[in-house]
Amino acid sequence: MRPTRRHLLHLGLGALASSLVRPSARAARPSPDSPSPKPHGGRARACILLFMHGGASQIDTFDPKPGRDTGGEFSAIRTALPGVRISEHLPGLAQRLDRLALIRSLTAREGNHDRARYLMHTGYPPQGGAQHPAFGAWVADGRDAGALPGYVAIDTPGQGPGLLGAARAPFVVRDARRPVRNLAPTRPVAASRQDDRAALWRSLQGDFAAHHPSPHVAGHRDVLEQALTMMASPATEAFDLSRETEAMRARYGDSGFGQGCLMARRLVEAGVPFVEVGLRGWDTHADNFDRVRALSGPLDTGMSALLDDLGARGLLDETLVVWMGDFGRTPRINGRGGRDHYPAASSVLVAGGGTQGGQVIGATDADGYEIADRPVTVPDLLHTMAATLSLDPHDTRMTPTGRPISMIDGGKVIEELL
Amino acid sequence: MPVQDGPVSRTRRTSGPWWQSPTSWIGLLIGAMMGCSAADSSTLRPTPTVSAEASGPHAPLDPLDATIAEHWHAAGVTPAAPANDTEFLRRVTLDLIGRIPTPDEVDRFMTSDDPRKRAALVDDLLARDAFAEHWADVLTQTLLGGAVQERRRLREGLHTWIEDELHEGRGWDEMTTTMLTASGDTSPPGAAAFMAVHGRKNQVEALTGQTARVFLGLQLQCAQCHDDPDDRFTQDQFYGLAAYYAQTRVRQTKVDGVRVPRIIDKRRGQMRMPTETDAPGDRSGPRVTPSFPALDVGPRPDETRRQTLARGVVGSPLFAKAAVNHAWAQLMGRGIVEPWDDLGALQGTEHPPLLEHLAADLVAHDHDLRHLLRQIVLSSAYQRSSQSEAEGAAARTQAFAQAAVRPMSTDQLLRSLLVATGLQDVQGRAFRREVQTRRQRISKEYALVFDDDEMASADTLRGNVPQALLLLNGELTNQGVAARAGAVARILRDHPEPSARLDALFVRVFGRPPSAERRAELLTFVDGRDHDPEAYEDLMHAMLVSSEFLTIH
Numbered sequence: 001m002r003p004t005r006r007h008l009l010h011l012g013l014g015a016l017a018s019s020l021v022r023p024s025a026r027a028a029r030p031s032p033d034s035p036s037p038k039p040h041g042g043r044a045r046a047c048i049l050l051f052m053h054g055g056a057s058q059i060d061t062f063d064p065k066p067g068r069d070t071g072g073e074f075s076a077i078r079t080a081l082p083g084v085r086i087s088e089h090l091p092g093l094a095q096r097l098d099r100l101a102l103i104r105s106l107t108a109r110e111g112n113h114d115r116a117r118y119l120m121h122t123g124y125p126p127q128g129g130a131q132h133p134a135f136g137a138w139v140a141d142g143r144d145a146g147a148l149p150g151y152v153a154i155d156t157p158g159q160g161p162g163l164l165g166a167a168r169a170p171f172v173v174r175d176a177r178r179p180v181r182n183l184a185p186t187r188p189v190a191a192s193r194q195d196d197r198a199a200l201w202r203s204l205q206g207d208f209a210a211h212h213p214s215p216h217v218a219g220h221r222d223v224l225e226q227a228l229t230m231m232a233s234p235a236t237e238a239f240d241l242s243r244e245t246e247a248m249r250a251r252y253g254d255s256g257f258g259q260g261c262l263m264a265r266r267l268v269e270a271g272v273p274f275v276e277v278g279l280r281g282w283d284t285h286a287d288n289f290d291r292v293r294a295l296s297g298p299l300d301t302g303m304s305a306l307l308d309d310l311g312a313r314g315l316l317d318e319t320l321v322v323w324m325g326d327f328g329r330t331p332r333i334n335g336r337g338g339r340d341h342y343p344a345a346s347s348v349l350v351a352g353g354g355t356q357g358g359q360v361i362g363a364t365d366a367d368g369y370e371i372a373d374r375p376v377t378v379p380d381l382l383h384t385m386a387a388t389l390s391l392d393p394h395d396t397r398m399t400p401t402g403r404p405i406s407m408i409d410g411g412k413v414i415e416e417l418l
Numbered sequence: 419m420p421v422q423d424g425p426v427s428r429t430r431r432t433s434g435p436w437w438q439s440p441t442s443w444i445g446l447l448i449g450a451m452m453g454c455s456a457a458d459s460s461t462l463r464p465t466p467t468v469s470a471e472a473s474g475p476h477a478p479l480d481p482l483d484a485t486i487a488e489h490w491h492a493a494g495v496t497p498a499a500p501a502n503d504t505e506f507l508r509r510v511t512l513d514l515i516g517r518i519p520t521p522d523e524v525d526r527f528m529t530s531d532d533p534r535k536r537a538a539l540v541d542d543l544l545a546r547d548a549f550a551e552h553w554a555d556v557l558t559q560t561l562l563g564g565a566v567q568e569r570r571r572l573r574e575g576l577h578t579w580i581e582d583e584l585h586e587g588r589g590w591d592e593m594t595t596t597m598l599t600a601s602g603d604t605s606p607p608g609a610a611a612f613m614a615v616h617g618r619k620n621q622v623e624a625l626t627g628q629t630a631r632v633f634l635g636l637q638l639q640c641a642q643c644h645d646d647p648d649d650r651f652t653q654d655q656f657y658g659l660a661a662y663y664a665q666t667r668v669r670q671t672k673v674d675g676v677r678v679p680r681i682i683d684k685r686r687g688q689m690r691m692p693t694e695t696d697a698p699g700d701r702s703g704p705r706v707t708p709s710f711p712a713l714d715v716g717p718r719p720d721e722t723r724r725q726t727l728a729r730g731v732v733g734s735p736l737f738a739k740a741a742v743n744h745a746w747a748q749l750m751g752r753g754i755v756e757p758w759d760d761l762g763a764l765q766g767t768e769h770p771p772l773l774e775h776l777a778a779d780l781v782a783h784d785h786d787l788r789h790l791l792r793q794i795v796l797s798s799a800y801q802r803s804s805q806s807e808a809e810g811a812a813a814r815t816q817a818f819a820q821a822a823v824r825p826m827s828t829d830q831l832l833r834s835l836l837v838a839t840g841l842q843d844v845q846g847r848a849f850r851r852e853v854q855t856r857r858q859r860i861s862k863e864y865a866l867v868f869d870d871d872e873m874a875s876a877d878t879l880r881g882n883v884p885q886a887l888l889l890l891n892g893e894l895t896n897q898g899v900a901a902r903a904g905a906v907a908r909i910l911r912d913h914p915e916p917s918a919r920l921d922a923l924f925v926r927v928f929g930r931p932p933s934a935e936r937r938a939e940l941l942t943f944v945d946g947r948d949h950d951p952e953a954y955e956d957l958m959h960a961m962l963v964s965s966e967f968l969t970i971h
Contacts, residue, residue: 149883166881166882169881169882169883170882171882171883171884172882172884181884181887181888182884182887182888182890182891182892183887183891184891185890185891185896186891186892186893186896186897187896187900189896193952193956196943196947196953196956197956197959197960198960200943200956200957200959200960200961201960201963201964203936203939204936204960204961204964204966205964205965205966207933207936207966208964208965208966209965211805211806212804212805212823212965212971213806213807213808213811213812214804214811214815214822214823214971216823216824216825216881216965216969217823217965217969219881220881220886220965220968220969221965223881223882223883223885223886224886224889224890224963226883226886227883227886227887227890228890230883230887231887231890231891285619332700334700400812401812401813401816402812
């Protein structure tokens with residue numbers, strides 16, 4: 001019998017397993033002993049996560065409450081979906097809402113930034129010392145990105161790879177508008193010397209690794225090998241936005257977020273399976289409305305351009321695009337004109353990757369305090385994203401100390417999306 | 419930094435280096451051990467000859483080691499071999515003073531035949547300025563969290579204050595009391611940084627959560643919004659604790675044009691519970707009186723609420739346990755209870771005897787952090803080798819029966835790079851100051867820590883590709899290996915013989931000579947490059963980006 005990936009994983013031969021079974025093959029042939037067969041064979045081969053760092057106000061973006069005390073300063077405008085309104089400061093996305101699914105009923109309990117980011121990226125609340133991988137690291141783990149990293153995080157730290165090891169850690173790009181740093185030595189070194197350095201390093205690293213069985217040592221080897229591969233590869237052109245026309249760059253807007261979206265498109269085109277683009281500054285405890293207005297511009301321009309561009313290139317169908325953040329913000333407006341952390345209700349956008357656009361899923365009550373219809377949990381969301389990307393939602397790995405950890409924390413598929 | 423003369427008394431000078439000296443039996447053994455090839459796993463078996471037991475300070479019945487032995491037994495593991503002298507020297511130097519040992523320090527330690535040389539080394543390291551500096555790094559990081567640019571002044575203030583306190587040999591209980599009751603303008607401003615950072619904008623909940631976490635090892639944050647899901651804390655308990663801060667106001671004031679924190683205790687101010695419909699930060703529910711859960715801390719008439727709180731914190735049985743667990747996690751890679759700042763509930767949680775033992779010992783020694791660190795680094799657990807076969811290594815490491823391979827902090831890496839490349843000696847004081855002032859920027863680049871509204875991520879080199887690229891191609895490594903008067907240049911000048919050059923380079927970067935096999939291979943390599951100085955530079959570059967240099971092991 002040919003060994004399946006799962007068998008190999010049990011034997012600790014993860015690398016061999018992933019080299020044997022390519023993503024496409026895995027989609028066609030689900031592991032035999034998975035508890036329940038996947039109901040949906042997703043067609044997405046990549047995912048772009050737009051992460052609103054700090055937690056975006058849902059009422060001032062995608063879940064407006066016009067005329068209510070909690071509604072705030074903005075008015076709500078019509079969208080491409082009859083009867084659905086969103087913030088006046090998101091006109092571009094309003095026009096494209098027929099291509100997007102809007103979830104207005106995401107609910108969670110983590111109200112602290114770090115804890116909430118952990119939850120949103122892994123599906124688990126942080127718990128003592130457990131090593132849950134970021135969703136992006138899990139996606140990267142199953143797909144070969146060649147010389148490029150499998151998980152790239154632009155203007156955001158992303159989330160750690162947990163037990164999947166340092167090689168799946170996000171490749172962080174601090175600012176899409178500047179060249180990626182350190183791809184070549186600060187002072188030029190001849191190619192032959194570079195080769196000597198690499199060969200010397202491999203033998204020294206091998207000496208040490210032979211006597212020091214530690215995931216940290218193995219992780220460092222993987223990461224440095226990846227760095228060496230990148231240094232030598234022309235594939236890193238994917239990071240170089242100067243290869244785009246001025247007109248294309250302008251379409252995405254000159255913000256870091258807009259250019260990050262453009263970089264994400266280039267990376268996905270080049271075979272990177274998971275790209276996270278951050279937009280910072282949503283932690284609007286004070287002066288919420290001016291700040292959300294200012295953030296809405298880059299968001300609207302960048303995300304609209306991304307959807308159009310992916311669509312025009314025929315990539316949207318195989319690229320899942322998700323918009324989310326730390327948590328929602330309080331319906332109540334505080335004394336400083338701000339809104340505070342509110343994990344109980346927030347909005348999420350989903351597009352592409354074969355998901356069903358042009359719909360609103362769930363609702364909050366009239367003032368936005370409670371979920372009125374169809375609550376969606378973070379595990380539900382990640383479970384659905386996994387299904388879209390044909391990942392096994394029951395995929396379970398062992399920690400070095402033999403503790404099994406499921407890649408996502410259960411949840412149910414959001415059927416309406418697929 | 420200058421290498422001080424340690425109290426290591428009897429050193430023996432011979433014409434050759436210590437690992438070649440026929441009279442240095444330790445050198446011979448180390449050489450033999452390092453000379454083992456990867457394939458020859460039998461040499462990885464315990465080599466108790468060079469053991470802590472043989473030369474260390476502990477009689478077999480040391481109560482800490484007895485507790486550790488029970489811990490191993492309970493975990494069902496057989497301990498790894500004792501750490502050899504080169505392993506111990508490098509590890510303890512990094513852990514206590516935050517950098518690798520210099521070649522002189524290696525030489526001095528390896529040639530000493532003092533049977534108590536490990537204890538003597540530890541005492542020497544603990545007495546150095548660099549110890550206070552490094553542990554001020556560690557504690558500042560723990561107290562304030564990730565690097566945030568705007569709080570630079572507060573960070574530096576706290577760092578300086580902790581350094582001074584450690585110099586004075588102040589106990590952790592006293593330091594904690596000072597921090598929790600600091601007023602900023604009258605007390606040393608640095609001590610107020612903890613209150614000023616976590617309590618800014620009068621975020622009482624954040625301040626309460628951090629106080630419980632850092633000083634008591636309690637994760638109370640969840641109880642802020644709801645009773646803890648694991649039934650360990652109630653929201654009432656959280657706000658009872660928070661009520662101690664209800665009369666505290668965190669302000670900023672300008673002194674000589676510089677903003678310093680000013681922390682005021684008012685006569686009035688009540689804590690109220692939040693209600694279901696309150697937004698976070700709002701509290702319109704019933705009043706809460708201050709109460710220290712599971713401990714009877716009656717307020718005294720002449721003290722502020724914060725003074726009562728400080729008495730409760732340092733009097734809590736969890737206070738010493740949190741300090742022990744934190745130090746243990748720093749030195750061993752994981753806490754006795756993991757993570758170190760999650761000790762469970764306020765009462766009723768059973769802790770491992772190892773934690774109980776060290777905590778009682780810390781209390782008995784007036785909360786002296788030096789004493790605690792000395793106990794740990796001279797224990798049989800710390801003095802294990804990190805080397806073994808793969809079989810069972812994870813279980814042994816988890817039970818502290820084998821030393822963990824740990825990533826360096828950014829500060830440790832920067833200081834070690836300066837020692838290894840010789841940039842430290844070459845560039846003089848001005849350069850060192852420059853590195854100090856640029857450290858924030860450099861460490862930000864190395865740690866890829868992002869500024870944030872709240873806490874940023876931990877400051878260690880856990881490894882990722884951007885860090886690897888920075889190490890491979892960044893200024894410090896490349897400038898370091900090629901420095902005109904740096905370590906490579908000096909080694910080439912001092913040692914005409916290629917094999918002596920290789921030995922010196924290895925001692926410089928790895929704190930040990932190369933194995934015979936590796937030396938032979940590298941001789942072929944430098945021969946092939948016609949002994950071009952650049953060949954040695956390339957070798958050093960490869961060493962600097964290898965796990966052996968980049969980790970504490």
